[in-house]
Amino acid sequence: MITKRKRSTACLILVLTAIFALESSAQEKTFYDFSGRTIDGELISFEIFKGKKVLVVNTASECMLTPQYEKLQELYEEYGGDDFEIVAFPCNDFGHQEPGSNQEIKEFCKQYEVSFTLMEKISLKDDDMPPLYRWLTNSEENGTLDAKVRWNFQKFMIDKTGHVVDFVGPAGSPLSKTIIEWLNSD
Known part of the structure; x- marks a missing residue:
């Protein structure tokens, strides 16, 4: 016969197991689980960036922050290669500042x-938000942080294991102390 205490213990174990399962499932998904199309239309899996730090940024050509392209390229020339990649997503949602094809x-x-x-x-x-950006911006999905994209040139930092570690807002330079550090x- 099951006692009230054993039933309570069993329920507690089930609840804790469910909580841990939810927490670990959010953290199990990584940047490498996503894919997207390059500007030339080629479908790529972000698994190709495995083992690299990745900076994900939404961009626009007609924004007052557009000169950040220059700083992003400078950052890429300094750190890019085997250990670092920048992945830029043009977007027209903020001020209609990326109207082009x-x-x-x-x-x-x-x-x-x-x-x-x-x-x-x-x-x-x-x-319309792609699954990658739903993951980047929602702590329930990425297990780390909530970070609504508020404007062009918001920069998300992905570590070498594919986890979101931080972000720098649109006005923050790609050469900011946060990103360089x-x-x-390691």
Whole structure:
């Protein structure tokens, strides 16, 4: 016969197991579980960046922050390669400052000599938000932080294991102390 105490203990164990399962499932998903299309339309798995730190940034060509392309390229030239990658997602949701087609955006980026990974244009509106950005911005999905994208050039830092570790807001420079210290840390 099951006593009231044993039933309470069993219920507590079930509740704790469910809580730990929810927490670990949020943390199990990593950047590498996602994919996207490059600006040329090629589907890539972000697993190709495994073992690298990755800076994910939403960009725009007609924004007062657009000169950050230059700083992003400078950062990429300094740190990019085997240990670091920048993945940029053009977006027209903030002030309609990325009206061009993928081809026009690619052409525009030539003036900044962009050599980091440019993805196809996306929307970050709630209903259209790609799964990657839902993961980046929601602690229940990424297990780390909540970070609503408020404008162009918000920068998310992904560690070498594919987990979100922090972000720098749109006005923060790609060469900010936060990003440089992160790149120089183990």
